[in-house]
Amino acid sequence: MIAEQLSGKRIAITGSTGFLGTALVERLFRSVPDCELVLLIRPGKRSTVEQRAKREIFRNNVFDRMRSELGDGDAKAGGAILLEQMAERVHVIAGDVGTDGLGLDEAGRELMKTVDVIIHSAATVSFDAPLDSAVEVNLLGPTRIAETLHDLEVTPHLVAVSTCYVAGNRRGAANEELLSDSPFHIDVNWEAEVRAARRTRADFDAESRSAERLEEFRVRARNELGAAGTPLLSAKTEQLRTRWVSEQMVEAGRARAASLGWPDSYAYTKALGERALDERRGDVPVSIVRPAIIESAWSEPVPGWIKGFRMAEPILISYGQGLLKEFPGVPEGVVDVIPVDLVVGAIVAVAARGPLADAEGRPADDPAYVPPKPDITQVASGTRNPLHYRTLVDLVSGWFAEHPLYDQKGQPIAVRPFTFPGRGAVERQLDRYANRLGTADKVLKTLPLRGKQAMLTAEVEEQKDNVERARGYVKIYGAYAECEALYGVENLVALHASMPVADQHTFGCDPSIVDWEHYVTGIHLPSVVEHARVKTVGERSDPDARTKRLKKRVLSPDRQVAAFDLENTIIASNVVFSYAYLATRRMPPADRLRFMAKTVAEGPSLLALDQRDRTDFLRHFYRRYEGAPVELMDELGQQLLSDHILTKAFPAAVRRVRQHRQLGHRTVLITGALDIVVKPLAPLFDDIISAEMTVKDGAYTGELKAVPPTGEIRAQALRDYAAEHDLDLEEAVAYADSSSDLPLLDAVGFPVAVNPETRLASLAIKRGWLIEYWSKADGGADSALPFGPLPSPRRSRR
Numbered sequence: 001m002i003a004e005q006l007s008g009k010r011i012a013i014t015g016s017t018g019f020l021g022t023a024l025v026e027r028l029f030r031s032v033p034d035c036e037l038v039l040l041i042r043p044g045k046r047s048t049v050e051q052r053a054k055r056e057i058f059r060n061n062v063f064d065r066m067r068s069e070l071g072d073g074d075a076k077a078g079g080a081i082l083l084e085q086m087a088e089r090v091h092v093i094a095g096d097v098g099t100d101g102l103g104l105d106e107a108g109r110e111l112m113k114t115v116d117v118i119i120h121s122a123a124t125v126s127f128d129a130p131l132d133s134a135v136e137v138n139l140l141g142p143t144r145i146a147e148t149l150h151d152l153e154v155t156p157h158l159v160a161v162s163t164c165y166v167a168g169n170r171r172g173a174a175n176e177e178l179l180s181d182s183p184f185h186i187d188v189n190w191e192a193e194v195r196a197a198r199r200t201r202a203d204f205d206a207e208s209r210s211a212e213r214l215e216e217f218r219v220r221a222r223n224e225l226g227a228a229g230t231p232l233l234s235a236k237t238e239q240l241r242t243r244w245v246s247e248q249m250v251e252a253g254r255a256r257a258a259s260l261g262w263p264d265s266y267a268y269t270k271a272l273g274e275r276a277l278d279e280r281r282g283d284v285p286v287s288i289v290r291p292a293i294i295e296s297a298w299s300e301p302v303p304g305w306i307k308g309f310r311m312a313e314p315i316l317i318s319y320g321q322g323l324l325k326e327f328p329g330v331p332e333g334v335v336d337v338i339p340v341d342l343v344v345g346a347i348v349a350v351a352a353r354g355p356l357a358d359a360e361g362r363p364a365d366d367p368a369y370v371p372p373k374p375d376i377t378q379v380a381s382g383t384r385n386p387l388h389y390r391t392l393v394d395l396v397s398g399w400f401a402e403h404p405l406y407d408q409k410g411q412p413i414a415v416r417p418f419t420f421p422g423r424g425a426v427e428r429q430l431d432r433y434a435n436r437l438g439t440a441d442k443v444l445k446t447l448p449l450r451g452k453q454a455m456l457t458a459e460v461e462e463q464k465d466n467v468e469r470a471r472g473y474v475k476i477y478g479a480y481a482e483c484e485a486l487y488g489v490e491n492l493v494a495l496h497a498s499m500p501v502a503d504q505h506t507f508g509c510d511p512s513i514v515d516w517e518h519y520v521t522g523i524h525l526p527s528v529v530e531h532a533r534v535k536t537v538g539e540r541s542d543p544d545a546r547t548k549r550l551k552k553r554v555l556s557p558d559r560q561v562a563a564f565d566l567e568n569t570i571i572a573s574n575v576v577f578s579y580a581y582l583a584t585r586r587m588p589p590a591d592r593l594r595f596m597a598k599t600v601a602e603g604p605s606l607l608a609l610d611q612r613d614r615t616d617f618l619r620h621f622y623r624r625y626e627g628a629p630v631e632l633m634d635e636l637g638q639q640l641l642s643d644h645i646l647t648k649a650f651p652a653a654v655r656r657v658r659q660h661r662q663l664g665h666r667t668v669l670i671t672g673a674l675d676i677v678v679k680p681l682a683p684l685f686d687d688i689i690s691a692e693m694t695v696k697d698g699a700y701t702g703e704l705k706a707v708p709p710t711g712e713i714r715a716q717a718l719r720d721y722a723a724e725h726d727l728d729l730e731e732a733v734a735y736a737d738s739s740s741d742l743p744l745l746d747a748v749g750f751p752v753a754v755n756p757e758t759r760l761a762s763l764a765i766k767r768g769w770l771i772e773y774w775s776k777a778d779g780g781a782d783s784a785l786p787f788g789p790l791p792s793p794r795r796s797r798r
Helices: 017-029 049-058 060-071 075-089 106-112 131-152 190-208 209-223 230-259 264-282 312-320 339-351 389-402 423-446 454-480 488-497 499-508 514-533 545-554 577-583 589-610 614-625 630-648 651-662 674-682 712-726 739-746 758-767
Strands: 010-014 036-041 089-095 116-120 157-161 170-173 286-291 291-296 335-337 375-379 483-489 563-564 667-674 687-691 693-696 699-704 732-736 748-755 770-772
Touching: 010 017, 017 049, 017 060, 017 339, 036 049, 036 075, 036 106, 036 712, 049 075, 049 089, 075 089, 089 106, 089 116, 106 131, 106 170, 116 131, 116 339, 131 157, 131 230, 131 264, 131 563, 131 712, 157 339, 157 577, 190 209, 190 230, 190 264, 209 230, 209 758, 230 264, 230 712, 230 739, 291 339, 291 770, 312 389, 312 514, 335 339, 339 375, 339 499, 339 577, 375 488, 389 514, 483 712, 499 699, 545 693, 545 748, 563 651, 589 712, 614 667, 614 699, 630 674, 630 699, 630 758, 651 693, 651 732, 667 674, 667 712, 674 687, 687 712, 712 732, 712 739, 732 739, 739 748, 758 770
Parallel strands: 010 036, 010 116, 036 089, 116 157, 157 286, 170 483, 286 375, 291 335, 563 667, 563 732, 667 687, 732 748, 748 770
Antiparallel strands: 693 699
16 A cells, blocks of 8 residues: 555655645645655745745645545634644755755755655746756756765655656657667767756857847837836846846757757756766666646546646637637647646655666665666556547537636627647737737837827737737647657556555546546636636626725725826826916917927927936926026916916816825825926925925026936935835825836835826736826816916006
């Protein structure tokens, strides 16, 4: 019996926070009650390994069955019991298979000396991982474990999880044998591949720092963020640089893998990882388990259990939502899918069986034992219980036809039948669609759109993202859908047959037990749809539900301060309009017309300067106030309020400021507008932070006292204000309309985009911010430029 064979054993598991690893932990913990587990977990950036284990493993619904059983149906009570048992039987240690020595501290090394079995399931499982990261984890990870065991002078049984796809893109039989024993073996020096991958990273990193590349990233950052200020633009530029390097490494991995006959860097590095382990294992007995495509559970711990989105899930959901209308594949080909519980059963059975006898027939506990070559067990369905691609497509399309997903309007989404096109045809179709959307996006971004009109750009960007996602699925998974290798499972079937009947029920691994029609339509698809949280009922969604939810959080009594921009946030005006009013005071009609014509002609250059650098624009524009009498400007400021600002104000904005004040929040206006313009608004806010000009001989000089509060200066002003009043910015709200206000919006816990221009609209949607549309009241003046009061008519002399 497996439980008896593993009783009292200490079993180490890498990759326990992953899909397969979590399932392994649960099965061993539940079905082998006398074993101890040692979980090697990589520390998070902001969390300890204990916190990661609790959050990502122990709280997972994979343990719901145990919690219910331990609490006699009361899952809450069972949860407490489960945690007590875990404290006794589970040891969590910090480690990283991507680091030499596994990153173990002394306590971790001492604990690893005591383990009887190591199940190595940690891997970079992404099919589009950068080449070097896949090399460090998938290729070198197993070898690092063996080398660490050598250093510790222990020889536990190492069960390494690989993948069937190490066989590459071949057609036909792929047997349970080492790749070096295959007639299709390609002799590649894995150590040279490691050096090349590391060198490739260094080469791309160096290229990314060239003047030409840095200028490219800088331009892209500005196109995305606009005049967001130097710190944010610099951070975005660096983000684009590092992303570019990562993308080049992904392509390098894909190209290198394809050149050697593997579908991607995942299969390529896993294959070389097997070879490296075989060469460096020394006297450590090794067994290799190769699963095919792992999907949701057949029965253990419950039918349909799954963690995260696997390979097929994003494709299935995109198809059900109408985003992915076609997918490449060979209709008569085999889709080699295997439920996760069958893979877990095989791994546990191999661990319980222990290392195979050596060439002389000596068991592993014989002092003269010489570990043989690693034994291979492939966990696949294609040769034992094949699921053909056409059958899968028919089952999926039929299920979605009967159980459609719904759009936001409550309408069912009709799925189209697959036509089984080639991968190239699908990629060309998606490329054409992406090009059309790219053109539309460029045109829209040249238009001065704002508010709801700006959302057109956001919608186009969302469609672009959908197309890019579909292109990614085709590129990443297309090769697997077209794969025609047939993975032998003789060792797997023999392993299952060797189990007692009770173990076959608990740890069964024979793929023939799976009824594919029932699995796909009765287990897998319902589970995938449930976990994807997509719309499955025909009720029309409340389009404002999300807005209402976010607004409730913004107006919570827990908030402490609300910061407001002025232009297009509180009023539908700007510094040019305010200046026009003040400059045309008592100006004769003819001069007014000339002023308007000159200002309109300057419009494009002023707009370009504003978009390039808000601070430079304000400094340039405020020079026009040189010589303006201070006393007169104060008087005209009051007239500006009544004649212009109040007619341009958004009533909803005024109400929002008052709502915050009623809730006890401090309110502050932070604007690059001049103090003489905003001073009349003082009664509305607790405080105002604005631009101020220097004064000489009772007149303004046109020069500013300090850098105007724009961009990052505005964010710093809010930070200083919060520090002065002992306020927590995580409990702060900020309202603004432009991407140049991003530093301010990023500084608070609750950003609100008001009447956003196109860049901010796109960013707000992507970041899940509240978006508000405020408009001015009807009846106000709506001239191209506001004019100050006309000269008083002279009285005629008699």
